[in-house]
Amino acid sequence: MNEMNKCPVMHGGNTEAKMSPTEWWPKALNLDILHQHDTKSNPLGKDFDYREELKKLDIAALKKDMHALMTESQDWWPADWGHYGGLMIRLAWHSAGSYRLADGRGGAGTGNIRFAPLNSWPDNASLDKARRLLWPIKKKYGNKVSWGDLYILAGTIAYESMGLKTFGFGFGREDIWHPEKDVYWGAEKEWLAPSDTRYGSVENPATMENPLAAVQMGLIYVNPEGVNGKPDPLKTAGQVRETFARMAMNDEETVALTVGGHTVGKAHGAGDAGALGAEPEAADLEEQGFGWTNPAGTAKANMAITSGIEGAWTANPTKWDNGYLHLLLNYEWKLTKSPAGANQWEPIDIKEEDMPVDASDPSVRKMPMMTDADMAMKMDPEYRKISEKFFNDFDYFSDCFARAWFKLTHRDMGPKVRYFGPDVPSEELIWMDPVPEGSKSYDVDAVKAKIAASGLSMGEMVSTAWDSARTYRGSDMRGGTDGARIRLAPQKDWEGNEPKRLEKVLAVLEPIAKEAGASLADVIVLAGNVGVEQAIKAAGFNVPVPFAPGRGDASAEMTDADSFDSMEPLADGMRNWQKQDYVVSPEELMLDRTQLMGLTAPEMTCLVGGMRMIGTNHGDTKHGVFSAKEGALTTDFFVNLCDMANKWVPASKSTYEIQDRKTGAVKWTATRMDLVFGSNSILRSYAEVYAQDDNKEKFVKDFVAAWTKVMNAGRFDLA
Numbered sequence: 083m084n085e086m087n088k089c090p091v092m093h094g095g096n097t098e099a100k101m102s103p104t105e106w107w108p109k110a111l112n113l114d115i116l117h118q119h120d121t122k123s124n125p126l127g128k129d130f131d132y133r134e135e136l137k138k139l140d141i142a143a144l145k146k147d148m149h150a151l152m153t154e155s156q157d158w159w160p161a162d163w164g165h166y167g168g169l170m171i172r173l174a175w176h177s178a179g180s181y182r183l184a185d186g187r188g189g190a191g192t193g194n195i196r197f198a199p200l201n202s203w204p205d206n207a208s209l210d211k212a213r214r215l216l217w218p219i220k221k222k223y224g225n226k227v228s229w230g231d232l233y234i235l236a237g238t239i240a241y242e243s244m245g246l247k248t249f250g251f252g253f254g255r256e257d258i259w260h261p262e263k264d265v266y267w268g269a270e271k272e273w274l275a276p277s278d279t280r281y282g283s284v285e286n287p288a289t290m291e292n293p294l295a296a297v298q299m300g301l302i303y304v305n306p307e308g309v310n311g312k313p314d315p316l317k318t319a320g321q322v323r324e325t326f327a328r329m330a331m332n333d334e335e336t337v338a339l340t341v342g343g344h345t346v347g348k349a350h351g352a353g354d355a356g357a358l359g360a361e362p363e364a365a366d367l368e369e370q371g372f373g374w375t376n377p378a379g380t381a382k383a384n385m386a387i388t389s390g391i392e393g394a395w396t397a398n399p400t401k402w403d404n405g406y407l408h409l410l411l412n413y414e415w416k417l418t419k420s421p422a423g424a425n426q427w428e429p430i431d432i433k434e435e436d437m438p439v440d441a442s443d444p445s446v447r448k449m450p451m452m453t454d455a456d457m458a459m460k461m462d463p464e465y466r467k468i469s470e471k472f473f474n475d476f477d478y479f480s481d482c483f484a485r486a487w488f489k490l491t492h493r494d495m496g497p498k499v500r501y502f503g504p505d506v507p508s509e510e511l512i513w514m515d516p517v518p519e520g521s522k523s524y525d526v527d528a529v530k531a532k533i534a535a536s537g538l539s540m541g542e543m544v545s546t547a548w549d550s551a552r553t554y555r556g557s558d559m560r561g562g563t564d565g566a567r568i569r570l571a572p573q574k575d576w577e578g579n580e581p582k583r584l585e586k587v588l589a590v591l592e593p594i595a596k597e598a599g600a601s602l603a604d605v606i607v608l609a610g611n612v613g614v615e616q617a618i619k620a621a622g623f624n625v626p627v628p629f630a631p632g633r634g635d636a637s638a639e640m641t642d643a644d645s646f647d648s649m650e651p652l653a654d655g656m657r658n659w660q661k662q663d664y665v666v667s668p669e670e671l672m673l674d675r676t677q678l679m680g681l682t683a684p685e686m687t688c689l690v691g692g693m694r695m696i697g698t699n700h701g702d703t704k705h706g707v708f709s710a711k712e713g714a715l716t717t718d719f720f721v722n723l724c725d726m727a728n729k730w731v732p733a734s735k736s737t738y739e740i741q742d743r744k745t746g747a748v749k750w751t752a753t754r755m756d757l758v759f760g761s762n763s764i765l766r767s768y769a770e771v772y773a774q775d776d777n778k779e780k781f782v783k784d785f786v787a788a789w790t791k792v793m794n795a796g797r798f799d800l801a
Contacts, residue, residue: 168347174237496559547610
């Protein structure tokens with residue numbers, strides 16, 4: 083071959099998917115979930131502080147520009163009825179609507195709708211245009227406003243511009259810079275596969291696979307045409323109820339959001355949705371990030387294709403009014419087809435004044451429509467009661483919707499202290515997990531001395547502090563030690579928290595806290611620190627464990643117990659426990675919990691080895707305690723795991739024996755969550771670092787750093 087014809091790089095090396103190690107060996111533990119969002123991917127640099135940038139933002143000017151955008155229609159993507167409100171509300175809604183309560187993932191808090199797969203979901207068609215319409219504003223204000231904040235602000239301003247008195251708005255969403263690998267959106271290999279694949283029985287919505295909330299791959303919520311595209315409003319109501327419950331919404335909030343969401347804007351189904359071009363991630367280079375190219379070559383509403391459903395829900399789609407419920411409740415409806423062939427409903431014998439004008443031609447009136455999910459608001463008995471209440475009290479409905487919209491768009495931001503801006507509401511809502519400010523003025527050393535003399539064991543102290551802290555989820559900034567909710571329902575009764583042991587420990591710590599004027603939340607953490615320091619001294623080192631006072635104690639009235647139910651840990655690799663056998667392996671469950679807590683793979687390795695040595699196993703089992711010196715923070719776990727004088731033999735489906743290679747004598751027992759640190763090549767590399775003779779003190783210091791990180795997770799007052 084002529085040298086000039088040779089490719090200078092490996093063909094396709096930077097563009098085509100190649101077989102990764104996990105594809106060659108699919109059973110291998112994939113640690114990618116712990117390695118994402120490295121600072122190397124952030125173009126703003128590791129020293130960028132978004133909150134400091136927000137302080138420079140001219141919020142009034144930004145809102146003025148956003149209001150102007152709503153009615154400044156662009157030729158390349160003309161606004162329906164000359165107003166982008168419906169499009170911007172959909173952008174904000176679909177940014178926030180991917181949130182699910184089970185693991186706190188999804189949502190608008192990171193601006194993740196810019197990236198795959200969300201940017202190319204079928205349900206998000208045309209939102210690429212909404213994002214591009216916002217570019218001039220983002221360009222103008224730059225680093226002072228994140229994409230995540232801009233998307234939600236666009237939807238909120240859209241409602242304001244159409245007449246809704248909104249509940250408030252908080253800035254503070256920090257952008258990510260590449261796709262999230264930690265979110266499981268479902269096992270389907272095709273968009274909009276029948277929902278049966280994610281249900282035990284599609285007839286029972288509660289059997290939807292956890293942690294999923296949407297009914298089909300590529301949808302935000304439910305199929306607007308009905309269950310698996312078959313119209314049946316009562317069946318659809320069941321899916322709506324389950325889906326919204328998995329987003330922490332009750333029936334009233336669900337109806338408010340459905341009604342308020344469809345009070346404005348329209349659906350687009352003027353032609354065959356299958357004729358659209360490829361989604362953004364699959365589109366050709368010249369599309370420059372756009373997708374779903376319309377073969378008609380126009381974006382006018384009477385030619386637009388998005389969902390395949392066609393029409394507006396109300397007679398005044400750019401005005402906040404009660405028109406949706408007027409049409410829904412006062413007309414009978416019949417099933418029909420859109421121009422694209424989608425199932426939808428239309429009113430019977432509608433009056434002309436109740437028909438909206440065409441979004442592109444005001445001289446023409448069009449038939450309004452309802453989806454199957456809309457009809458559920460009329461036909462489901464409970465939804466019907468709420469709908470009628472809203473129809474008869476528009477002010478009450480408007481307030482309910484404003485609050486539900488605020489919750490929808492802020493649910494994954496965490497406590498109110500993380501909100502920024504003049505429009506943050508003064509009211510603190512229960513779903514924000516409020517915690518009163520705790521004292522910082524008590525004698526910490528005196529409290530530690532009383533804890534040390536209390537008779538509590540090292541394992542009891544460390545385990546209780548850990549159980550209090552491990553609820554933290556970086557996905558939606560919930561949980562953690564602040565609030566001491568481990569003493570309240572439902573956490574006090576969780577199997578993973580060993581209720582009898584927990585009750586014993588709290589009975590000892592509560593009087594100490596009360597006498598000192600400290601919060602129980604602080605004293606629980608101090609007890610854990612005391613136990614860790616005892617283990618450090620037993621190992622022959624003197625390394626203090628940092629402590630930051632100031633946690634408060636939440637009350638039961640401050641706690642949304644139902645929403646905390648979903649946060650119950652079903653497995654904890656650090657304490658060598660899982661509630662039952664699952665399809666997912668114990669080590670994968672350990673990775674998931676580690677990622678939610680914001681820990682790295684080396685931190686996970688260090689904590690597991692240290693917790694085994696301290697003696698914190700659930701139920702006081704001895705699995706993984708590879709030492710005769712339990713209670714000392716030594717590196718014995720790693721030393722004996724890597725010692726080739728030992729061999730590893732399965733003893734049951736999930737347990738193993740560590741035997742002397744020469745004699746066959748059983749030395750220790752282990753679980754998969756122990757032995758994965760010797761079998762996985764990456765985790766073994768970390769284990770070998772701590773098994774080295776020269777890293778005993780490093781291990782102690784690394785453990786203290788990781789432990790302190792966990793104890794302070796959720797302490798946004800320390801930032």
